[in-house]
Amino acid sequence: MSMIKLVNVRKSFGNLEVLKGINLEIQPGEVVCIIGASGSGKSTMLRCLNHLERISTGEVYIQGELTEKREKNKDLMKIDPAKVQALCAELGMVFQNFNLFPHLTVMQNITVAPTIVKKINKDIIEKTALVLLESVGLSEKRDEYPSRLSGGQQQRVAIARALAMEPKIMMFDEPTSALDPELVGEVLATMRHLAEEGMTMIIVTHEIGFAREVADRVIFMDEGVICEQGTPDEVLLNPKEERTKIFLNKIL
Amino acid sequence: MLNETQLWAILNGTIVTLEIAIVSIIVGAIFGVIVALGRISKNKVANALSWFYIWFFRGTPLLLQLFIIYYAIPIIYLDATGMTFQIDPMLCAYVAFSLNATAYLAEIIRAAIESIDNGQMEAAKALGMSYRQAMTRIIIPQTFKRLVAPMGNELILLLKDTSLVSTIALFDLLRTVKTMASASGSWIYYIYAAAIYLFLTTIIQVVFDKMEKKLGVYER
Numbered sequence: 001m002s003m004i005k006l007v008n009v010r011k012s013f014g015n016l017e018v019l020k021g022i023n024l025e026i027q028p029g030e031v032v033c034i035i036g037a038s039g040s041g042k043s044t045m046l047r048c049l050n051h052l053e054r055i056s057t058g059e060v061y062i063q064g065e066l067t068e069k070r071e072k073n074k075d076l077m078k079i080d081p082a083k084v085q086a087l088c089a090e091l092g093m094v095f096q097n098f099n100l101f102p103h104l105t106v107m108q109n110i111t112v113a114p115t116i117v118k119k120i121n122k123d124i125i126e127k128t129a130l131v132l133l134e135s136v137g138l139s140e141k142r143d144e145y146p147s148r149l150s151g152g153q154q155q156r157v158a159i160a161r162a163l164a165m166e167p168k169i170m171m172f173d174e175p176t177s178a179l180d181p182e183l184v185g186e187v188l189a190t191m192r193h194l195a196e197e198g199m200t201m202i203i204v205t206h207e208i209g210f211a212r213e214v215a216d217r218v219i220f221m222d223e224g225v226i227c228e229q230g231t232p233d234e235v236l237l238n239p240k241e242e243r244t245k246i247f248l249n250k251i252l
Numbered sequence: 253m254l255n256e257t258q259l260w261a262i263l264n265g266t267i268v269t270l271e272i273a274i275v276s277i278i279v280g281a282i283f284g285v286i287v288a289l290g291r292i293s294k295n296k297v298a299n300a301l302s303w304f305y306i307w308f309f310r311g312t313p314l315l316l317q318l319f320i321i322y323y324a325i326p327i328i329y330l331d332a333t334g335m336t337f338q339i340d341p342m343l344c345a346y347v348a349f350s351l352n353a354t355a356y357l358a359e360i361i362r363a364a365i366e367s368i369d370n371g372q373m374e375a376a377k378a379l380g381m382s383y384r385q386a387m388t389r390i391i392i393p394q395t396f397k398r399l400v401a402p403m404g405n406e407l408i409l410l411l412k413d414t415s416l417v418s419t420i421a422l423f424d425l426l427r428t429v430k431t432m433a434s435a436s437g438s439w440i441y442y443i444y445a446a447a448i449y450l451f452l453t454t455i456i457q458v459v460f461d462k463m464e465k466k467l468g469v470y471e472r
Contacts, residue, residue: 085380117385
């Protein structure tokens, strides 16, 4: 069973069609990197998966369960919102701008969702949080507010925060794009570690070297369609499509 | 100088003034949140109701709202039921000032909520929180610091506006000293009132400044 499936997904903002018929399946344990120019629809596709954006047309499945079926911005099926919310909570998301909660400490950032969404006992989740902070190398920052952390540290807390919900899939939306160059490495190291542990991951990134190294599959998106996909070597070293070649030439 | 009776009268007037201002800022803040959430709600009915509420209570003079509650309601009640009832002027003042403060505070709170980065709501939703959980745990707490300064402003305005209640048979600070001034022909009583108003607003200003600093601990 695939973790995630998109069937002919289209998404328009007003007259602008951003996704023009996307079909995608992600298998358990797979690490998929999505590359492409800005405006190609990479982030929008990710945001459609966990319902931060509602699709215009198509079907979305999470763990084999239909979560959205729409045609021209109208629901074709009434799906229990509580069920959708529960399935979406299985998808952890890491944002470009971290989006840590500034009024909460590092520890509270990690524990707030498990305590109020999953009703996990505070003492238990704090222990889990400490283990997670340890694994991203930030256990000494537990009582700091996010504003006192560097960008790289904030992003690592954001990863720990998402992991605390025990997601089945982790999605990363350009996780290193807002970081100073010297801070990119620590975040990529954390992600690499996750991939090695067998986490299913979808990563929108401009880090081609990283994609080559960790991805099982690379997807190149252009103008709202999946233009080319395959193993990192196929897509990044021997691209078949002209548009992939042009893009790779520009950024390498 | 003031004799003992005058001193007590001025103290009582000050208490009336303070009571109305404090009750209305508290009630206004609570209902202000509800009206503000209505204003940003996608629900058309909630949206229209809050818009209408704010439109009415900001768009008409507070004095007029006070008159409607104090003079018009007993007459409407009489017409409808044939019974008279004695309306408590202090209660009228609480209600009118609270309704009015709600309208102003709702707009202040709405603006504060909308000033919080959209990424905060998205992060909360991505973590599985409902809209309600995200609002109460993530978004609204972040508005507190931004609300302190405009709330202090509103409290100071309310404190001074309480002088309007002299029109519905209440002895607030200003009316008390005015009575003394007319009776004695001395203007000095106005100076006493000014001193008391300034004393109270100074306290408000200092306390709210402190609160703002305290609520901002998480900002670098």
